[in-house]
Amino acid sequence: MPAHSRPGFPKAPPPRGPNSPRIPSFYRPRPSATPPLTGPRLRSALPARKIVGLLSELRPQQMFLRAVSSGLTSLFRTPGLAAVTAMSTGTFVQLDPLNYRDGARVEPVDSSGTEKAFEPATGRVIATLQCSGETEVHLAVKSAKAAFEIWRKKSGMERGQVLLEAARLIKEQKDAIATMETINNGKSIFEARLDIDTSWQCLEYYAGLAASMAGEHVQLPNGSFGYTRREPLGVCVGIGAWNYPFQIACWKSAPALACGNAMIFKPSPFTPVSALLLAEIYTKAGAPPGLFNVVQGGAATGQFLCQHRDVAKVSFTGSVPTGMKIMEMSAKGIKPVTLELGGKSPLIIFSDCDLEDAVKGALVANFLTQGQVCCNGTRVFVQKEIIDKFTKEVVKQTQNIRIGDPLLEDTRMGPLINGPHLERVLGFIKSAKEEGATVLYGGEPYEPTDPKLKHGYYMTPCILTNCRDDMTCVREEIFGPVMSILPFKTEAEVLERANDTTFGLAAGVFTRDIQRAHRVAADLQAGTCYINNYNVSPVELPFGGYKKSGEEVGMHKPATVASAATPVFLSL
Numbered sequence: 311m312p313a314h315s316r317p318g319f320p321k322a323p324p325p326r327g328p329n330s331p332r333i334p335s336f337y338r339p340r341p342s343a344t345p346p347l348t349g350p351r352l353r354s355a356l357p358a359r360k361i362v363g364l365l366s367e368l369r370p371q372q373m374f375l376r377a378v379s380s381g382l383t384s385l386f387r388t389p390g391l392a393a394v395t396a397m398s399t400g401t402f403v404q405l406d407p408l409n410y411r412d413g414a415r416v417e418p419v420d421s422s423g424t425e426k427a428f429e430p431a432t433g434r435v436i437a438t439l440q441c442s443g444e445t446e447v448h449l450a451v452k453s454a455k456a457a458f459e460i461w462r463k464k465s466g467m468e469r470g471q472v473l474l475e476a477a478r479l480i481k482e483q484k485d486a487i488a489t490m491e492t493i494n495n496g497k498s499i500f501e502a503r504l505d506i507d508t509s510w511q512c513l514e515y516y517a518g519l520a521a522s523m524a525g526e527h528v529q530l531p532n533g534s535f536g537y538t539r540r541e542p543l544g545v546c547v548g549i550g551a552w553n554y555p556f557q558i559a560c561w562k563s564a565p566a567l568a569c570g571n572a573m574i575f576k577p578s579p580f581t582p583v584s585a586l587l588l589a590e591i592y593t594k595a596g597a598p599p600g601l602f603n604v605v606q607g608g609a610a611t612g613q614f615l616c617q618h619r620d621v622a623k624v625s626f627t628g629s630v631p632t633g634m635k636i637m638e639m640s641a642k643g644i645k646p647v648t649l650e651l652g653g654k655s656p657l658i659i660f661s662d663c664d665l666e667d668a669v670k671g672a673l674v675a676n677f678l679t680q681g682q683v684c685c686n687g688t689r690v691f692v693q694k695e696i697i698d699k700f701t702k703e704v705v706k707q708t709q710n711i712r713i714g715d716p717l718l719e720d721t722r723m724g725p726l727i728n729g730p731h732l733e734r735v736l737g738f739i740k741s742a743k744e745e746g747a748t749v750l751y752g753g754e755p756y757e758p759t760d761p762k763l764k765h766g767y768y769m770t771p772c773i774l775t776n777c778r779d780d781m782t783c784v785r786e787e788i789f790g791p792v793m794s795i796l797p798f799k800t801e802a803e804v805l806e807r808a809n810d811t812t813f814g815l816a817a818g819v820f821t822r823d824i825q826r827a828h829r830v831a832a833d834l835q836a837g838t839c840y841i842n843n844y845n846v847s848p849v850e851l852p853f854g855g856y857k858k859s860g861e862e863v864g865m866h867k868p869a870t871v872a873s874a875a876t877p878v879f880l881s882l
């Protein structure tokens with residue numbers, strides 16, 4: 311009987327089978343008496359017992375939130391974060407230190423400059439962060455090394471218990487964390503809540519794996535035997551992008567911690583706030599102080615981290631140009647690196663599709679998080695027979711997407727991350743027009759009627775037609791709400807065009823022909839291929855890329871998500 315179905319067994323993550331596809335590469339398979347064996351074999355076992363008693367060791371949380379609009383200063387504590395959920399757009403200011411070291415928020419001891427973080431909905435500054443200098447980075451590494459010495463000696467089961475408790479705390483504080491994410495990132499609260507769900511699911515998943523990661527026993531001649539051990543690497547660095555701040559921090563830390571490593575996480579300077587909530591949660595869940603440290607800053611801080619001699623691995627999410635620099639720095643230190651980079655993914659819509667679903671799929675593939683999603687399917691190839699019908703419907707639905715205050719329940723599109731990025735996206739639309747594309751809808755700056763949103767970074771979602779494969783808007787990652795529609799005739803033709811890119815993060819196919827769906831998915835050079843859906847990222851599946859979209863260990867493990875559900879619908 312599987313452990314989780316035993317009577318009286320606490321609610322636990324689902325068991326994972328052997329050769330689970332997301333076995334993280336935060337482990338060093340270490341040969342003992344025999345040469346290393348390849349191909350990890352994991353048995354499923356669940357660290358499902360809840361930790362009772364860890365809560366008594368909690369440090370008091372300190373989070374100062376000032377309600378600017380009312381002129382009042384209030385002090386709230388993070389447990390429950392009740393005050394945050396009650397906040398409205400235009401009221402939040404972060405006054406607490408934004409670094410986290412040895413289990414507490416700290417100001418960095420040295421700084422390489424300051425950065426301002428904004429509330430994209432209003433254009434207000436919500437935090438000014440000190441970019442950590444070399445000494446602060448060194449202190450963070452030192453603290454993480456000390457925590458690693460404690461953590462690496464724990465059993466997988468013990469590590470899983472801490473992760474499970476952290477997952478429970480995230481779930482408990484979901485609305486508050488989502489509110490914070492919306493305030494700092496601009497994505498709608500509707501989406502932010504989905505992100506927080508995938509975040510705690512990620513921790514639960516790795517909690518489930520932690521106890522079952524084991525080496526191998528190898529029988530040798532004449533009664534001899536050898537065995538391999540799986541050992542953590544040490545202090546790992548996570549560097550994140552701004553589009554999924556909390557989720558990325560979880561995606562990076564959960565596998566690292568499950569395997570026995572410590573992590574120093576550097577969020578994007580645009581979204582410094584929510585990683586601190588995760589740090590506090592890990593501490594509260596029983597992680598030793600220093601196990602998950604946060605340092606703030608931009609490129610310089612990132613470089614100090616990557617170049618530190620005591621950092622064993624770098625896991626990076628961000629753009630291709632930065633990914634190249636990270637790989638170069640890591641190569642110099644002979645450090646393993648995981649790169650999760652950008653994309654320009656194709657979405658292929660065959661004439662036999664369920665048109666209603668395909669339209670929803672195209673919306674979700676292009677306009678989630680204001681189009682600022684790495685795996686978005688922005689090259690929408692539509693078979694000629696249905697292109698007019700599809701285009702008409704997709705425009706109609708796009709017009710219905712509610713843009714505005716991201717904290718309102720019925721908003722589906724908030725602002726872009728900041729002013730320069732909005733200008734960059736509008737620049738792509740301008741050059742698309744110059745190159746001969748037609749703007750069928752949107753692509754303009756947008757000013758919501760609410761006066762407090764006047765200085766926010768809003769634009770209308772954009773649909774381009776008359777596009778050619780060689781146009782800039784079709785070749786380059788725009789990272790904004792811009793869909794390019796491209797006609798095609800045959801399967802062979804569209805496959806060739808879809809794969810004609812330097813990226814390879816994701817792809818999608820809409821068709822009722824099941825054989826074609828899997829044939830096309832297999833031939834698409836993409837880390838993930840969605841069938842009759844888009845932008846669902848189950849934690850059980852790998853999330854990697856072909857070509858410049860980045861890769862884990864130099865081999866392809868493409869995932870196909872054949873979804874039985876209909877795509878999330880963005881228009882109301």
Ligand SMILES: NC(=O)c1ccc[n+]([C@@H]2O[C@H](COP(=O)([O-])OP(=O)(O)OC[C@H]3O[C@@H](n4cnc5c(N)ncnc54)[C@H](O)[C@@H]3O)[C@@H](O)[C@H]2O)c1
Pocket residue numbers: 549550551552553554576577578579607608609610611612613616627628629630631632633635636649650651652653683684685787789815859860
């Ligand atoms: N594949 C994925 O899973 C995934 C997920 C989210 C975002 N992305 C990609 O991220 C990009 C957008 O994010 P971004 O604008 O934050 O990317 P970015 O490359 O500008 O920055 C990413 C992070 O790297 C840091 N950084 C910048 N220069 C550095 C340097 N020289 N050394 C060390 N660190 C440095 C930044 O401060 C930030 O924390 C898009 O291309 C998007 O597709 C990919």
Ligand SMILES: O=CCc1c[nH]cn1
Pocket residue numbers: 553554557682683684685845846847
């Ligand atoms: O930007 C991409 C990160 C992602 C994709 N799906 C969920 N998160």
